[in-house]
Amino acid sequence: MKFYALTAAMAVLIAGTFVSCDKNGKTFNLGAVAPATGEAATFGLASHNGTDLAVAEWNAKGGVLGKQVKLVFADDKGDPAEGATVFTKLIEQDKVSAIVGTVMSKVSLAGAPICQAAKIPMISPTSTNPKVTAVGDYIFRACFIDPFQGTVGAKFSYDELKAKKAACLFDVGNDYTKGLAEFFKAKFTALGGEVTAFEGHATGTPDFKAQLTKILATKPDVLYVSDYYNDVALIAKQARELGFKGPLVGGDGWDSPKLCEVGGVAMNGCFFTNHYAKDDTRPIIQDFVAKYKAKFNADPDALACLAYDATYLVLDAVKRANSADGTAIRDALKSTDMAVVSGQVKFDQDRNPVKSAVVIEIKDGKFVYRASVNP
Numbered sequence: 001m002k003f004y005a006l007t008a009a010m011a012v013l014i015a016g017t018f019v020s021c022d023k024n025g026k027t028f029n030l031g032a033v034a035p036a037t038g039e040a041a042t043f044g045l046a047s048h049n050g051t052d053l054a055v056a057e058w059n060a061k062g063g064v065l066g067k068q069v070k071l072v073f074a075d076d077k078g079d080p081a082e083g084a085t086v087f088t089k090l091i092e093q094d095k096v097s098a099i100v101g102t103v104m105s106k107v108s109l110a111g112a113p114i115c116q117a118a119k120i121p122m123i124s125p126t127s128t129n130p131k132v133t134a135v136g137d138y139i140f141r142a143c144f145i146d147p148f149q150g151t152v153g154a155k156f157s158y159d160e161l162k163a164k165k166a167a168c169l170f171d172v173g174n175d176y177t178k179g180l181a182e183f184f185k186a187k188f189t190a191l192g193g194e195v196t197a198f199e200g201h202a203t204g205t206p207d208f209k210a211q212l213t214k215i216l217a218t219k220p221d222v223l224y225v226s227d228y229y230n231d232v233a234l235i236a237k238q239a240r241e242l243g244f245k246g247p248l249v250g251g252d253g254w255d256s257p258k259l260c261e262v263g264g265v266a267m268n269g270c271f272f273t274n275h276y277a278k279d280d281t282r283p284i285i286q287d288f289v290a291k292y293k294a295k296f297n298a299d300p301d302a303l304a305c306l307a308y309d310a311t312y313l314v315l316d317a318v319k320r321a322n323s324a325d326g327t328a329i330r331d332a333l334k335s336t337d338m339a340v341v342s343g344q345v346k347f348d349q350d351r352n353p354v355k356s357a358v359v360i361e362i363k364d365g366k367f368v369y370r371a372s373v374n375p
Contacts, residue, residue, distance in 0.1 A: 150183025
């Protein structure tokens with residue numbers, strides 16, 4: 001993953017010139033960044049919907065600072081270079097006071113240095129790579145991070161699925177997928193299991209049979225696939241064609257309706273870690289699901305949930321800070337202790353939330369809540 005750092009001159013220019021919001025304006029400008037097009041477009045749509053719902057709810061209650069919230073959305077196309085461009089535009093031209101975004105870790109790593117230099121708080125709904133918040137103290141996230149998610153996947157595979165041998169397959173060009181696989185491998189091995197194969201594949205390939213043939217020769221009980229939904233569906237189908245009957249296990253990158261649309265019956269009996277489950281019976285979850293369905297005529301996935309939560313976390317911080325100043329909002333975010341849909345959120349010293357994860361099982365093409373796992 002390439003780190004898009006600013007030059008010192010650019011950083012000074014941003015910090016000294018960009019104003020976080022128009023203090024005399026009639027709106028509070030909130031930026032939102034997500035991939036509306038590209039390889040993760042379904043993620044972007046869900047994220048945009050979640051943020052839009054949250055803003056509508058805040059505005060119905062009067063907004064913040066006596067102003068209506070204006071949501072300014074930008075499409076990063078799932079590309080770091082495009083991400084750097086739109087983050088800069090939101091800050092320089094649209095005068096946003098904070099940014100909710102973005103989805104993919106590789107793009108958040110492009111936007112985070114820009115926000116940090118401009119002292120504009122950024123909260124990623126779903127970027128799970130630990131490097132994201134390490135950029136600086138204006139960078140937060142609403143999701144748990146890869147070490148926890150990979151550990152949960154390994155523990156679930158070993159304890160619940162009774163797997164003693166596992167193999168990993170991941171995209172070598174994506175830090176998210178590589179990181180999850182590495183954390184899974186470390187935990188599964190520590191528990192006493194054996195990782196029989198650890199195979200990477202090229203980004204964008206539709207054919208995984210060479211890697212799968214090598215993997216399946218080691219006879220794993222579980223295949224850990226940390227890729228995004230589009231690759232996972234193809235991997236599952238090809239693994240079944242090659243005779244693998246065991247479960248595939250993965251991370252939150254699986255969470256898309258396209259997974260089962262493309263993967264079909266090959267996905268049944270598989271599992272993935274996630275941030276929330278829409279069939280969890282807790283009232284705060286069912287209330288969110290009902291409101292989302294009423295507005296968008298669809299079930300909310302974890303991407304929608306986390307974008308909704310991230311928006312609430314930011315606007316609550318603005319309200320408590322009683323200011324549109326970036327530093328004041330950052331300081332209020334640091335002291336957050338708030339119940340949102342995905343759980344009770346407090347931030348640790350690295351601005352990562354301490355919260356639980358869920359395991360989702362795929363049954364007859366549907367995502368079904370299996371268990372919750374606490375940190």
